[in-house]
Amino acid sequence: MNLRFLETFVWVARLKSFRLTAEKLFSTQASISSRIAALEDELGTRLFLRDSKGVSLTPEGQKVLEYAERMIDTMQALKQSISDTGNIQGRIRVGAMDTVIHTWLSPFVTKIMERYPGVEIELTADTARNLCEQLQKGYLDIIFQTDMVHGDSVRNLELGSFPVQWIVPTGSLYHRRYASIDELAKERIITFSKNSRPHQDILNLLHAGNVCAPRISCVNSVAAMTRLIRDGFGIGALPAALVSEELKQGVLTLLEGVPQPPSLGVVATWRNGVGLELSEDIIALACEALYEYGEQMGEAMLALAIPGTEQKTA
Incomplete structure (x- = not known):
């Protein structure tokens, strides 16, 4: 046969x-x-x-x-x-949301290239919702996004979460103390794309604080969002890890004293089964890369969901 x-x-x-x-x-x-x-x-x-x-x-x-x-x-x-990883051929199709792309994607891809030099890496950047749809339709093998995906031959692993904080330009009119979430919400809020998990979380947070009709600008690009915040367009609601350099340089500042938005979770989802063993190995490399990134950035930037001892996969 x-x-x-x-x-x-x-x-x-x-x-x-x-x-x-x-x-x-x-x-x-x-x-x-x-x-x-x-x-x-x-x-x-x-x-x-x-x-x-x-x-x-x-x-x-x-x-x-x-x-x-x-x-x-x-x-x-x-x-x-009877073979080693250097001889493995094939293609792995990886999808990732913007937050992953702008944080630990590069060291992750480097690990894949070092371990599997003969494997072609196809990367797709998109929203969490679109990535889930592409995985379920068979267009992607592995995705990194915010939610668990349920389906046949699909596995999920919660990797960690990025604390989301209020971020403003240092010395700007937004750089002051706010007595309540209601007072903060009188300013324009800049966050991720409409109906994304962060957007929904912020709406829920404001609703709990009895805030009606907030001014929220939804942006589907981290680079554009960062630029708008730096230029004083409004108060950003995003993971501090995405603007770590700007925070170090003192260009941006974290607001304190008001309720912070919920953290942004990162979930790895992949198709498993016969013929998909490479995906399992790639997930192990993702865990390793994320653990090293978390160790470098600290818990204030990234809270890991799994112990480091489980990440060190040979």
């Missing part, structure tokens, strides 16, 4: 799409269809049902899937036992 055809079958079952499987395996839909047809002929049974809603497994296909995953898992284990 052709293991390549079995791998194709597993991916079609996982992604529920011939088109997405073709993209994943660098092939064409015609080739994918041909492999599945050949496998169905060899087994003497239909493996998939195709209708206007997409592709689904037949009862026989479900049974075949269990055996196919075991066979491919065994083959992957064999290959890994």
Whole structure:
């Protein structure tokens, strides 16, 4: 039995799409269809049902899937036992929200390149909501964003959280003491994109403080948000880690004495299963990179969710 055809079958079952499987395996839909047809002929049974809603497994296909995953898992284990990481080829598609990109993404990517020099890294920057949708549709293998994702063959790991604080230009008209959250909310607030987790958290915080109709400017770019805050457009509500250099230089200042917004959590979500062992290794490298970044920045900038001893994966 052709293991390549079995791998194709597993991916079609996982992604529920011939088109997405073709993209994943660098092939064409015609080739994918041909492999599945050949496998169905060899087994003497239909493996998939195709209708206007997409592709689904037949009862026989479900049974075949269990055996196919075991066979491919065994083959992957064999290959890994006789090769080192430097010889591994492939592509890993990683998606990350802006906060990750502007903090620990670079050292993370460096670790991937050092450990797997033959692996192509495809990076996507987007909002948490869009990243979750792309993962579920099969366009991404790993994402780093704010929320747990529920679905078949999907795993989540809470990595940590970035404390979100009120940030103002040093010496500006916003750089003063506020008696309450209500008084602070009379100024313009600058934060992340509309309906994002930070935006919703700030709305909830203001609602709890009986603040009505606040002036909130939602910006989907960390660079743009930082520039607006520096230029005195309003009071920023974002992780201090994103403006650590500006804080060190004294250009920006943290406001104290008023309730702070909830922290911004970071969750790693990835597809797992047969043929996706590389994703597990990449997650281990992400944990290692984030731990080192947290040690460097301190708890005021990043609160780790998992002990450092679990991050040091060889």
